[in-house]
Amino acid sequence: MYNCDTKNNKDSCEMVRKARERTQQARNRYVSRSPQAKALQRILDAFGTENDENNVSIAFGVIDNKGSHAQPSYNENAGILVKFDPIALQRDFGGNRIELAATFTHEGQHIVDEISQQRDPITNEESFHTEWSAYISQSYINQAFNTLSPYGVWDPSWPALKANKHRTWTAAEVATCDVYDCEP
Numbered sequence: 412m413y414n415c416d417t418k419n420n421k422d423s424c425e426m427v428r429k430a431r432e433r434t435q436q437a438r439n440r441y442v443s444r445s446p447q448a449k450a451l452q453r454i455l456d457a458f459g460t461e462n463d464e465n466n467v468s469i470a471f472g473v474i475d476n477k478g479s480h481a482q483p484s485y486n487e488n489a490g491i492l493v494k495f496d497p498i499a500l501q502r503d504f505g506g507n508r509i510e511l512a513a514t515f516t517h518e519g520q521h522i523v524d525e526i527s528q529q530r531d532p533i534t535n536e537e538s539f540h541t542e543w544s545a546y547i548s549q550s551y552i553n554q555a556f557n558t559l560s561p562y563g564v565w566d567p568s569w570p571a572l573k574a575n576k577h578r579t580w581t582a583a584e585v586a587t588c589d590v591y592d593c594e595p
């Protein structure tokens with residue numbers, strides 16, 4: 412499981428623990444063979460649980476001047492570090508537990524990808540792909556709880572037959588903007 416400094420970051424570690432719980436709840440809403448359950452389970456397994464001494468560490472602090480919520484990084488020796496910005500999260504999501512779980516899940520997909528690649532993405536194409544799958548995975552949280560994603564990657568009003576297509580497109584759109592910096 413992940414390492415979190417509960418001594419110095421009690422509240423922030425608690426936020427991550429709750430986001431993990433909510434992700435587990437979302438996973439339980441899907442049948443095990445579904446792509447949603449499989450992706451969320453992989454993410455929960457990759458994160459591990461609080462202080463289980465695996466190679467995932469959680470840190471807190473400002474990430475960039477764009478107000479990013481979280482960022483993963485891979486280190487051959489130290490493992491994977493995921494940094495969350497509790498102030499940016501609070502500013503944008505307040506007490507919205509679903510979006511905190513969606514952020515947790517997004518970062519969790521990055522962990523899954525970094526474990527399999529054994530490094531951070533290098534090319535824009537790799538970055539695009541990892542962002543795309545992270546947005547797809549976070550949409551599973553919104554889908555489980557029937558909420559509109561502020562990123563547009565899930566909308567409960569989408570017609571059932573087209574929902575997956577919409578999800579794929581919007582995830583590609585947001586991932587493109589993340590990687591190539593398009594202005595709204």
Ligand SMILES: [Zn+2]
Nearest residue numbers: 517521542545
């Ligand atoms: Zn990302």
